[in-house]
Amino acid sequence: MIRIFKIYFLFVLLSGGALLSALPSRAQQSQSGSAVQEANKDLQKQTDKVNKAVESGVRKVTDKVDSKMEAANEKVSSGVEKLKAATIKKNTWLMRSYHNLTAYYNVYFNANDSYDEGVKKSAKEYPFDYSQILPVFTFGAKEIPQMVTSEMQRALEKSDKTIKKHSLTTKPEIKKGKRLSKKEQEFYNKREFCKSIDDAYLLIGKANVYLHEYDLAAYAFDLVATDYSKEPTAYEARLWNAIMAGEQSNVEREQEILTALANDKNFPKEYRKLLNRANADLLIRQKKYGEAIPKVEQAIKSANSRTNRLRYHFILGQLYQKIGVSYKAVEHYTSVIRRMPPYEMEFHAQLNKAFLSIGNEGESMRKLLEKMAKDEKNKDYLNQIYFALAGIEMHANRTEQAIAYYRLSAAHSKSESPQRVLSCFTLAKYYEGQGDYESAQAYYDSTAMVMPKDNPDYEMVSNKAQNLGKLAVNLRVIKTEDSLQRVARMSPAERDKYVEKQIAQAKADEEKRQRSEEIKLAREAAAAEAASAFTKPTSGKWYFYNEAIVAKGLAEFKRTWGNRALVDGWRRASKSIVNEFPGMDEPDKSSEENQTPVTETAEYYLENVPLTDSLMEESNKRLVEALFDAGMVYKDYILDRPHAIEMLEELLKRFPYNKYKLESYFYLYVLNSEEKKTARAEHYKNLLVKEFPDELLTKYVLDPKHVSDTEKKNKEANSLYSQAYELYNGGKYRQAVALTEQGLQRYPEMGIAANFKLLQVMAQGSNGNIGQYIAGLGEVVKAYPDTDAAKAAKEMQNIVQKRELQLMTDRETVSTKIDSAPSVIYSTTDGESVLALLVPKGTNMNQLKFNFMSFNADIDADALLVTSQAFSSELEMVTVSSFKSIAEAYGYYKKVSNFPAIFKDLNLENHSMFAITQNNLALLEQNKIISTYAGFFQTNIAK
Numbered sequence: 001m002i003r004i005f006k007i008y009f010l011f012v013l014l015s016g017g018a019l020l021s022a023l024p025s026r027a028q029q030s031q032s033g034s035a036v037q038e039a040n041k042d043l044q045k046q047t048d049k050v051n052k053a054v055e056s057g058v059r060k061v062t063d064k065v066d067s068k069m070e071a072a073n074e075k076v077s078s079g080v081e082k083l084k085a086a087t088i089k090k091n092t093w094l095m096r097s098y099h100n101l102t103a104y105y106n107v108y109f110n111a112n113d114s115y116d117e118g119v120k121k122s123a124k125e126y127p128f129d130y131s132q133i134l135p136v137f138t139f140g141a142k143e144i145p146q147m148v149t150s151e152m153q154r155a156l157e158k159s160d161k162t163i164k165k166h167s168l169t170t171k172p173e174i175k176k177g178k179r180l181s182k183k184e185q186e187f188y189n190k191r192e193f194c195k196s197i198d199d200a201y202l203l204i205g206k207a208n209v210y211l212h213e214y215d216l217a218a219y220a221f222d223l224v225a226t227d228y229s230k231e232p233t234a235y236e237a238r239l240w241n242a243i244m245a246g247e248q249s250n251v252e253r254e255q256e257i258l259t260a261l262a263n264d265k266n267f268p269k270e271y272r273k274l275l276n277r278a279n280a281d282l283l284i285r286q287k288k289y290g291e292a293i294p295k296v297e298q299a300i301k302s303a304n305s306r307t308n309r310l311r312y313h314f315i316l317g318q319l320y321q322k323i324g325v326s327y328k329a330v331e332h333y334t335s336v337i338r339r340m341p342p343y344e345m346e347f348h349a350q351l352n353k354a355f356l357s358i359g360n361e362g363e364s365m366r367k368l369l370e371k372m373a374k375d376e377k378n379k380d381y382l383n384q385i386y387f388a389l390a391g392i393e394m395h396a397n398r399t400e401q402a403i404a405y406y407r408l409s410a411a412h413s414k415s416e417s418p419q420r421v422l423s424c425f426t427l428a429k430y431y432e433g434q435g436d437y438e439s440a441q442a443y444y445d446s447t448a449m450v451m452p453k454d455n456p457d458y459e460m461v462s463n464k465a466q467n468l469g470k471l472a473v474n475l476r477v478i479k480t481e482d483s484l485q486r487v488a489r490m491s492p493a494e495r496d497k498y499v500e501k502q503i504a505q506a507k508a509d510e511e512k513r514q515r516s517e518e519i520k521l522a523r524e525a526a527a528a529e530a531a532s533a534f535t536k537p538t539s540g541k542w543y544f545y546n547e548a549i550v551a552k553g554l555a556e557f558k559r560t561w562g563n564r565a566l567v568d569g570w571r572r573a574s575k576s577i578v579n580e581f582p583g584m585d586e587p588d589k590s591s592e593e594n595q596t597p598v599t600e601t602a603e604y605y606l607e608n609v610p611l612t613d614s615l616m617e618e619s620n621k622r623l624v625e626a627l628f629d630a631g632m633v634y635k636d637y638i639l640d641r642p643h644a645i646e647m648l649e650e651l652l653k654r655f656p657y658n659k660y661k662l663e664s665y666f667y668l669y670v671l672n673s674e675e676k677k678t679a680r681a682e683h684y685k686n687l688l689v690k691e692f693p694d695e696l697l698t699k700y701v702l703d704p705k706h707v708s709d710t711e712k713k714n715k716e717a718n719s720l721y722s723q724a725y726e727l728y729n730g731g732k733y734r735q736a737v738a739l740t741e742q743g744l745q746r747y748p749e750m751g752i753a754a755n756f757k758l759l760q761v762m763a764q765g766s767n768g769n770i771g772q773y774i775a776g777l778g779e780v781v782k783a784y785p786d787t788d789a790a791k792a793a794k795e796m797q798n799i800v801q802k803r804e805l806q807l808m809t810d811r812e813t814v815s816t817k818i819d820s821a822p823s824v825i826y827s828t829t830d831g832e833s834v835l836a837l838l839v840p841k842g843t844n845m846n847q848l849k850f851n852f853m854s855f856n857a858d859i860d861a862d863a864l865l866v867t868s869q870a871f872s873s874e875l876e877m878v879t880v881s882s883f884k885s886i887a888e889a890y891g892y893y894k895k896v897s898n899f900p901a902i903f904k905d906l907n908l909e910n911h912s913m914f915a916i917t918q919n920n921l922a923l924l925e926q927n928k929i930i931s932t933y934a935g936f937f938q939t940n941i942a943k
Contacts, residue, residue: 090173099166099194107165108196108203111158115207118151122210123307130348130384131418133318134311136281136299139210140247152207159207162200167192191227198228202237214244232268235261239271243278251285258282273302284315289322310341317352326356347381355388366392383413387423403430416450424450425461432464437638438475441468467637474633477626481619487609488616499602506600620655627651628660631667641671662688666697717747721755728763736763754780754789761793774800774929797928798874826920826936833889834881834921835896838912838930841874848878851902856880859895872928882918889915890941915941 119138125147126138138144145152169192192198205220217240224237242257258278261267267275280295296316303309317332333349333356341349350372354365366389372378373385390405406427413420428443444465451458487498598604610616631647634640648664648671658664665688672681688698724739736759743756758780765773777800780793839848845868852866864880871877883889893915896902903911912930914937924933 096168096194099168100196102166107158107162108200111155111162111200111203114151114158115155115203118148118155118207118210120305120307121151122148123305123311128344129418130344130351131422133284133322134315136277136284136296136315137243137247138311139212142212145211148210152210155203155207159200159203162196166194167197168194198224198231198233201228202233202240205237205240209240209244214248217244232270235264235268235271236274239274239278243281246278246281246285251282254278254282254285273299276302284319289319293319293323306339310336310339310345313339314345314349317349321352321356330356343377347378348384351381351384351388355391383409383417383419383423386412387419387426390426403427406430410446416452421447421451421455425457428461428464432468435640435643437468438472441465441472444468463637467633471630471633471638474626474630477622478630481623481626484609485616485619487606488611495606496602499605502605503600503602506597510597624651624655624658624660627654628658628664631664635667635671641675645671645675662692662695662697665692666701669701713747714750714752717743717750717752720746721752721759724756724759728759733763733766736760751787754784754787757784758789758793762796775927778927794873798872826923826933826940827917828940829917829919830885830887831917831919832881833883833886833915833917834879835883835889835892836914836916836921836924837878838871838875839878839908840910841870841876843876843908844906845876845878848903848906851904851906852878852880855896855899855902861892864892871925879921883915886915886917886941889917 122144123138126135127141127143128134201220201224205217205224208214208217208220221237221241221244224231225234225241228234238257238261242254242261245251245253245257258275261275262279276295276298280292280299283289283292283295293316296312296319300309300312300316303312313332313335317329317336320326320329320332330353333353336349337346337353340346350368354369369385369389369392373382373389378385386405386409390402390409393399393402393405406423410420410423410427413423424443424447428440428447431437431440431443441464444461448458448462448465451461487495490498610619627647628651631644631651634644634647645668648668651658651660652664652668665684669681669684669688672678672684685701688695688701692698720739720743724736724743727733727736727739740756740760740763744753744760747753747756758777761773761776761780764776774797777793777797781790781797784790837848849866849868856862856864856866865882866878866880868876868878880892883892893913896913912934914934916924916933916937920933920936924930
């Protein structure tokens with residue numbers, strides 16, 4: 001290093017001499033200004049040259065010294081490592097002293113210093129959400145890991161190095177025969193003899209917290225708490241586990257740990273400050289704001305930085321604001337402002353002060369906020385300024401102005417910003433409180449779209465958006481149908497007058513819109529003209545680089561052509577209505593100019609008017625559904641009983657014989673009973689008894705216990721059915737059939753009887769008797785029509801028939817054993833017969849029939865009739881008729897079987913063909929069991 005300074009000094013002397021020789025004399029200084037300038041230029045050139053030489057020389061020297069120093073350091077490090085490797089297993093006073101000293105000052109100190117830098121950085125640059133109480137700890141935001149990566153990674157590397165290089169776990173040697181004292185025994189039993197190791201593990205945990213690697217952090221904290229349980233760091237590790245649990249929304253875990261630490265008599269004093277802040281964090285999360293205030297006040301006193309003190313003062317202001325102590329909140333916000341915080345914090349402190357101000361001060365704060373709104377630097381905060389102004393206006397009962405400010409706040413908020421959530425949520429609650437559910441639904445929907453899904457209010461907001469949406473749809477239907485019916489009831493003359501009035505209003509609105517557009521364009525043109533007057537000529541620059549000229553041209557374009565999209569063919573787009581027809585690149589300009597807007601035609605206003613009896617009936621049906629559904633939404637979701645009663649009574653008044661009459665009587669009885677309107681409740685009870693004496697709802701009104709008994713019976717029946725179904729699923733078909741028999745005997749009149757019967761058929765069908773299975777499904781359909789069980793039985797029939805068709809395709813495999821106990825007995829009596837072909841639905845039937853007719857022409861059988869019809873929901877049937885006998889029909893069957901060209905290009909993978917008498921065909925169409933007749937065909941006809 002001394003050599004470096006000597007060389008540098010030599011360069012300075014040389015450069016100084018050069019500079020002195022380059023300076024002009026007094027006589028030369030008195031010469032003209034140009035000469036002085038030239039001299040100065042020469043001087044500057046020489047100075048730059050000398051400086052470069054100095055820098056180059058110093059750089060060469062320092063590079064050589066650095067390389068030598070690095071080599072020397074490597075040798076020293078190598079020596080230390082060798083020494084340590086040789087003595088690492090020894091635990092002497094000298095080795096403990098060495099490791100304690102070097103671990104702390106050489107490694108851990110730097111790790112902790114880097115961690116502290118990251119913590120300070122996170123506190124200073126934390127992206128605070130001022131609509132919520134600010135965090136006590138500044139590591140939770142999603143941006144933090146990226147923000148402090150370099151600092152925390154360095155802390156981790158140094159901590160890891162501390163552990164790897166300096167961990168000393170070897171037990172010290174004890175002289176033979178020496179008895180250890182209690183203190184010596186405790187020392188000997190230690191797990192680690194280097195004092196910085198537990199600190200290094202703890203630092204690893206804390207650094208991982210800021211990197212949001214919570215699993216790694218928990219592992220490190222648990223290790224310290226267990227392996228170093230007698231060290232003070234064990235308490236800090238447990239504290240950080242609590243803090244981390246709170247950040248992960250596990251408040252119960254946070255409280256459990258903090259309570260245990262607070263009750264521990266051995267808790268170290270050095271961690272009291274951290275414990276206090278952790279308790280403040282817990283109480284705020286639990287919304288115990290009053291209890292949190294003393295903790296935050298204590299945090300201010302013990303804060304180790306100005307940044308933290310500012311944040312704690314702001315938190316105190318928010319806490320006092322939450323519990324309604326406005327003057328104390330204002331005190332702390334004022335304290336924040338006086339301490340010259342970052343502008344964003346200062347702005348929100350001012351904003352909150354304004355929100356808390358009332359009376360004359362509120363008026364002065366309103367003026368201040370209006371002034372702030374005009375300040376260019378507050379452009380990004382307009383949403384919050386408008387929100388505060390809305391609060392002041394609402395407090396002053398100037399509701400309309402308040403609502404306007406809330407809307408401005410939402411409009412100036414970025415998508416998914418906390419302020420947009422708050423503004424939309426506030427408007428939604430306001431309109432709901434006013435009973436304007438359509439507006440409330442719109443703002444609840446907007447809130448749900450931008451509110452984070454982990455927000456505690458998200459589920460409530462989402463449900464209200466959905467349910468109020470149902471209500472809004474019904475209210476719109478009621479309003480629309482009432483308007484249309486009102487027009488329909490007008491006389492033709494009144495209707496014409498109404499339409500003329502609507503068209504005139506549409507024209508007036510369009511003219512007003514056009515005037516507004518022209519005024520706007522004129523102002524833009526004037527502004528552009530004024531701007532161009534102050535714009536310097538742009539000689540040598542392209543036309544579009546002059547913003548004023550471009551703005552002027554744009555305004556002129558809009559005035560001439562209107563607002564046009566940036567698309568090809570913009571000239572052909574009408575200003576009011578754009579119609580695009582492919583292939584018509586040059587439309588008739590005259591027809592475009594004379595085109596009448598749709599809102600100025602009579603058809604537009606009469607399109608949906610119910611002018612016929614059938615259309616009026618459809619309109620009334622829509623009204624009935626909307627009135628009843630609206631009543632149910634009011635009753636079940638919004639819990640607005642008066643509006644629910646209003647809707648249902650309106651339904652009964654306008655449509656006395658509607659399909660919801662029974663339900664309307666019942667709900668009006670219940671709602672009026674809940675509203676303590678005894679007379680009205682009794683009125684609807686009497687109507688139920690008079691008009692619907694045998695209905696279950698009436699029986700419930702007269703005797704709720706009767707319904708309870710019915711519910712008990714339903715539970716018993718459902719339990720028995722569940723047992724039977726479990727047996728069926730387990731392959732225990734006989735036991736399942738036995739339980740279904742019990743169900744049909746005990747509960748024949750209940751709706752579940754159909755389910756018992758279907759399950760019985762399914763269990764019995766497990767024996768492989770397809771005919772019996774299909775017949776049983778038919779019995780379910782016949783005995784229990786219009787039930788879910790019947791629908792399921794029909795679907796099962798279709799599935800079985802398709803499966804049968806697959807089996808019948810390979811006719812060689814069909815045998816008489818396919819139906820061991822046929823449920824239908826086919827006749828062997830001869831008579832008029834046909835050829836029948838069953839194919840899957842979707843087959844090209846026209847082509848298939850044409851192929852048969854062509855085949856008939858080839859064999860001189862033109863007289864045969866080829867027809868088709870549906871066999872089931874899944875199968876189609878082609879018949880060729882008629883033949884005098886079954887033998888004649890079978891002969892035709894053989895000819896067709898030997899001529900596969902009939903089925904060419906039809907993709908008939910599955911089909912079944914057979915000869916059958918007309919009498920047997922009638923039986924087959926009735927029972928739909930293909931396999932039964934297939935067995936009969938193979939046994940009695942094919943053989």
